[in-house]
Amino acid sequence: MSLPNFLQGFEIADKKSLDCYNDIGLPTKKNENWHYLDMARVLSKQVYQKQLNDNHKSDNLFDAIKISVVNGNIGSVDNLPEGISITVGDGKFSDELINEKKHPLLLLNNSVAGDFINIDISQDIKQLIHIDYYNNAPNVAFLPKVVIRIASGKTASIIETFNSGKDCSVFCNSLTEIFVEEEAKLLQYKIQQDMGQSKHIAYTKAYVQKESFYEQNFACFNNEVTRNEVEVDILGTDANAEVRGVYIGKNKSVIDNTIRINHLASDCESQQLFKGVLNDRAQGIFQGKIYVDKEAQKTDGYQMHRSILLSDDAQVCGKPELEIYADDVKCSHGSSTGEINPEQLFYLTARGINENLARNLLLQAFLNEVFDNIENDIVRKYLQKNTIKTMETIL
Amino acid sequence: MDLLNIENLHARVDNPDGQEILKGLNLTIKKGEIHAIMGPNGTGKSTLTKILAGSDEYEITQGSVNYNGEDLLEKEAHERANEGIFLAFQYPVEIPGIATSTFLRHALNAKLRHNEKEEIDNLEFIKLLRQKAKTLKISDEMLKRPVNVGFSGGEKKRMETLQMSILDPHLGLLDETDSGLDIDALRTVAEGVNYIHSKEKGFLIITHYQRLLDYIKPDFVHIMVGGKIIKTGDYKLAIELEEKGYQAYGV
Numbered sequence: 001m002s003l004p005n006f007l008q009g010f011e012i013a014d015k016k017s018l019d020c021y022n023d024i025g026l027p028t029k030k031n032e033n034w035h036y037l038d039m040a041r042v043l044s045k046q047v048y049q050k051q052l053n054d055n056h057k058s059d060n061l062f063d064a065i066k067i068s069v070v071n072g073n074i075g076s077v078d079n080l081p082e083g084i085s086i087t088v089g090d091g092k093f094s095d096e097l098i099n100e101k102k103h104p105l106l107l108l109n110n111s112v113a114g115d116f117i118n119i120d121i122s123q124d125i126k127q128l129i130h131i132d133y134y135n136n137a138p139n140v141a142f143l144p145k146v147v148i149r150i151a152s153g154k155t156a157s158i159i160e161t162f163n164s165g166k167d168c169s170v171f172c173n174s175l176t177e178i179f180v181e182e183e184a185k186l187l188q189y190k191i192q193q194d195m196g197q198s199k200h201i202a203y204t205k206a207y208v209q210k211e212s213f214y215e216q217n218f219a220c221f222n223n224e225v226t227r228n229e230v231e232v233d234i235l236g237t238d239a240n241a242e243v244r245g246v247y248i249g250k251n252k253s254v255i256d257n258t259i260r261i262n263h264l265a266s267d268c269e270s271q272q273l274f275k276g277v278l279n280d281r282a283q284g285i286f287q288g289k290i291y292v293d294k295e296a297q298k299t300d301g302y303q304m305h306r307s308i309l310l311s312d313d314a315q316v317c318g319k320p321e322l323e324i325y326a327d328d329v330k331c332s333h334g335s336s337t338g339e340i341n342p343e344q345l346f347y348l349t350a351r352g353i354n355e356n357l358a359r360n361l362l363l364q365a366f367l368n369e370v371f372d373n374i375e376n377d378i379v380r381k382y383l384q385k386n387t388i389k390t391m392e393t394i395l
Numbered sequence: 396m397d398l399l400n401i402e403n404l405h406a407r408v409d410n411p412d413g414q415e416i417l418k419g420l421n422l423t424i425k426k427g428e429i430h431a432i433m434g435p436n437g438t439g440k441s442t443l444t445k446i447l448a449g450s451d452e453y454e455i456t457q458g459s460v461n462y463n464g465e466d467l468l469e470k471e472a473h474e475r476a477n478e479g480i481f482l483a484f485q486y487p488v489e490i491p492g493i494a495t496s497t498f499l500r501h502a503l504n505a506k507l508r509h510n511e512k513e514e515i516d517n518l519e520f521i522k523l524l525r526q527k528a529k530t531l532k533i534s535d536e537m538l539k540r541p542v543n544v545g546f547s548g549g550e551k552k553r554m555e556t557l558q559m560s561i562l563d564p565h566l567g568l569l570d571e572t573d574s575g576l577d578i579d580a581l582r583t584v585a586e587g588v589n590y591i592h593s594k595e596k597g598f599l600i601i602t603h604y605q606r607l608l609d610y611i612k613p614d615f616v617h618i619m620v621g622g623k624i625i626k627t628g629d630y631k632l633a634i635e636l637e638e639k640g641y642q643a644y645g646v
Contacts, residue, residue, distance in 0.1 A: 342452075344488050344490050346448075346449075346450055346472065347542075348502075349449065349472035349473045349476070350448045350449065350472050350482050350484075351476055351499075351502035351505075351558065351562065352477040352502050352506045352509065352562070353473055353501050353502055353505050354471075354473045354505065355472075355473065358473075361493055361498075361501065364492070364493075365491060365493045365541075366492060368492045369491070369492060
């Protein structure tokens with residue numbers, strides 16, 4: 001068996017995964033989980049290659065512990081503070097994740113040889129941990145493998161940014177596995193801002209233990225095709241998981257957020273909050289699910305997706321779902337789509353603010369409900385600044 | 396000199412079966428004058444103020460509006476505001492996510508830019524805002540809240556008055572600014588208007604009650620029925636209406 005045609009230059013690492021991937025193939029619309037995003041079609045047009053060029057210097061924007069990944073090649077990490085270990089090289093995803101899920105893109109990631117980034121946190125880490133993905137080679141493919149473990153009672157924040165040079169076509173298939181031990185707190189930020197012709201497919205699996213806290217805040221600024229899939233297993237009582245996201249799309253961009261939170265223990269809370277703004281022929285997809293096991297009494301689950309369409313051709317597909325087997329739970333879900341409120345727009349313009357700026361302000365305000373949840377000031381301000389900039393380009 | 400001159404204005408709601416609301420309205424406001432329009436519900440008073448402020452809910456089918464000698468209807472809403480028209484809304488809309496002070500700074504800077512003046516810096520603006528807010532009994536806490544969010548009816552109207560005093564308009568349009576106000580709030584709002592008023596400026600006040608006119612003395616009182624002004628008088632007309640209602644005018 002060989003790797004699929006659209007991936008060139010990679011070695012095979014795991015034959016079993018590859019066999020399994022080849023049996024299933026890329027997901028099409030027939031696969032319910034991919035109903036709105038036909039990956040087989042998305043990846044049918046172009047060949048992507050492993051690239052060795054790792055020539056790029058970038059600033060340390062977040063004053064962070066920084067790991068640079070240029071065209072898929074991971075740079076060295078020096079001067080680590082105490083309490084964190086980052087190793088690049090060998091690694092392994094859990095068997096459960098790879099073998100039981102039969103998720104084609106997970107299998108593909110695991111089939112392909114490549115270095116793991118293993119991040120082990122054993123003390124509170126005040127500095128942000130930043131994985132900076134940057135691509136400047138043509139038709140580059142990269143398949144990041146990240147495993148994060150945070151020890152009991154410890155706190156840390158990780159940010160991943162995805163950027164590409166102009167006119168750089170990219171295929172990214174990222175797989176991240178996160179273990180949050182008891183009473184630990186992990187804040188994760190992911191910012192996709194390739195801006196160009198990139199296919200960004202990411203899957204994050206988090207295991208959340210008793211009394212711990214995990215959150216992911218995702219932002220997608222006008223990429224071509226983005227699929228951000230997050231699955232959280234809440235395994236211990238009194239734990240909390242929050243997955244939020246903001247997306248802005250124009251032209252023909254497609255942004256798919258597929259979130260599943262599995263409540264497998266009692267007395268836990270979860271939140272899903274997603275907001276998007278779409279112009280031109282852009283498409284937004286939100287598939288959010290709260291699963292509540294029969295053991296997970298006293299679950300408090302919240303899910304909301306709201307979008308604003310700026311053009312008649314933009315569209316949103318929302319599939320909010322609850323699957324509940326416990327009888328004493330509080331869960332809500334919803335998805336709504338609308339336009340800019342004309343009364344609010346008139347109020348601002350009647351005060352002298354031109355229509356373009358008024359729209360920009362209203363859309364920022366709309367998205368700020370998500371950003372207001374971000375604890376880290378530097379990250380929040382960075383996201384708000386990029387939102388304003390992106391909004392100017394799409395309005 | 397005429398500040399505002401409306402001639403034979405006809406307007407309808409801008410949708411396929413939109414009915415005609417203004418049916419040949421004439422009104423002239425000279426600099427320094429305060430005009431009040433009274434009239435029964437549904438007669439087009441609010442529509443008139445929204446049209447003057449540039450709302451796109453309505454289509455003008457006939458007539459003209461000149462403001463400072465220029466065709467007002469040609470201008471967009473934000474241009475009208477920057478050239479000195481201010482509408483105090485009957486129902487100020489809530490805008491979650493935009494702080495009142497941020498919104499007002501954008502508004503003031505838009506006006507300064509439009510008039511080719513230097514923008515105000517943040518510190519200076521906050522100083523100005525606090526000073527004006529204090530005279531209108533608006534707390535710092537209210538300024539930090541999102542625009543009109545969680546404000547009571549009276550607070551919203553005071554906030555409209557604050558915006559008016561910051562933007563210092565040439566033509567103030569007050570759409571039932573007195574509705575829902577207790578007597579103290581009414582006095583505060585009226586003081587705000589009187590403070591801004593000068594011989595260069597004009598006001599058009601829509602009201603149902605003579606009460607507001609006890610505090611803001613109008614030069615003219617108009618009765619509007621069926622989409623046009625059918626009678627014009629002075630302050631005494633307001634008192635007469637308060638006593639006798641609109642029956643004499645076929646309502």
